[in-house]
Amino acid sequence: MADSALKVWRDRDGKLLRLRLSRPKANIVDAEMIAALSKALAEGSSDPHVKAVLIDHEGPHFSFGASVAEHMPDQCAAMLKGLHALVIAMVEYPVPILVSVRGQCLGGGLEVAMAGHMMFVTPDAKLGQPEIVLGVFAPAASCLLTERVPQVVAEDLLYSGRSVTGEEAVRLGLANAVADEPEAAALAWFDAGAAKHSASSLRFAVKAARLGFNERVKAKIAAVEDLYLNGLMATHDAVEGLNAFVEKRAALWEDR
Template structure:
């Protein structure tokens, strides 16, 4: 089986070409930066046109799925380009015509969780730590603000977005973020694929995915545009947002002035 490797993402076909495998391969952090976003976007664009494909599995090297997006790329001079590219990836995943499975171990935070949430099914380990800690840095999570309420009760989504706390695999499954909490998420995702989509007509599966996501896709895409504008034109004009990001990069406590 041939394997194509970029600097941050391994890409190959499995199950006789019916499953596209994408593996984040810059451990231990697997930061979702411009390079990682571009690699994922390109791989998914190519996979979407493969008429024999039945699904995608995104997993990771190392003990952690992802520590999140690049904080440096959130600074005022870079955040517009970063958000545009990340949200393009999220929309490509939300709109992807076949099931995207995500296998998560360890930390899956910030932009890493936003990528995982944009998939269709998530398999997590018991010790996984999922969260949106952006508020701790004085910012908020645009894509997660759109995706979390689609996957779990709104009260639970707001808890994660406002508190910045992380939840383990069991709580993720109980709240509906994860489909299953298992010791080996990759093998669980492969078993689900082998017992279902790999046996089905690829053409029929595309219609089933489209039908299941009617309405949800439109809501997420419309809301992402609004929250991106809110982030860039509102949040990033505040003093505390820039202070929080600078404090993180400088490894010091943030000094909030509430403005």
């Protein structure tokens, strides 16, 4: 099955659900992409024979991030609700979600990638949360980064907006493995492990491994969503930063 945002098919005798972001080169994580991912994952979770999911992408880049237009005050509440529902569904997914990343994986794109269970990246991939550059912060990443890497590393990335290479991401613990062909590496991991296991037992193993983790992420996401919508978006600079990006000009910060 395919739609304008996502290609969906089964691999490995139906045991592996394949999802491919299919709007290169940016693969923007907008409402359409979020809905397509949410639908495909929901349908796959009900199949007891599925042992893993692999998310990859067409084009040179995994994703440039979320739609900036959908971050504007009149749309951001709906956008965050949809994105955060997707992130929670991925965090709570009953089988491992593998993510293959090439090129840029930024903002909302990295939030989606981090919501998966394992990430395979090229050495020169660029991963980052540049939201602070636009005068906002990354809600889901504020919850997910601190679960994947040390607090000091998470704060560096969230406050600076800088990107790290795939090699650095693996050293930091942000990604699992670096490979010139990350899709092939993810498939090799599946073939050597999950493919050979009982699908039923694997689901119990995933649930056991994520006890506590899921609950923490859900609670944090609810809190940061409220902070974003009722705190940040009431400030001058958040709206100014987004408008400046859309209008392709320098932001005029008033520090309020």
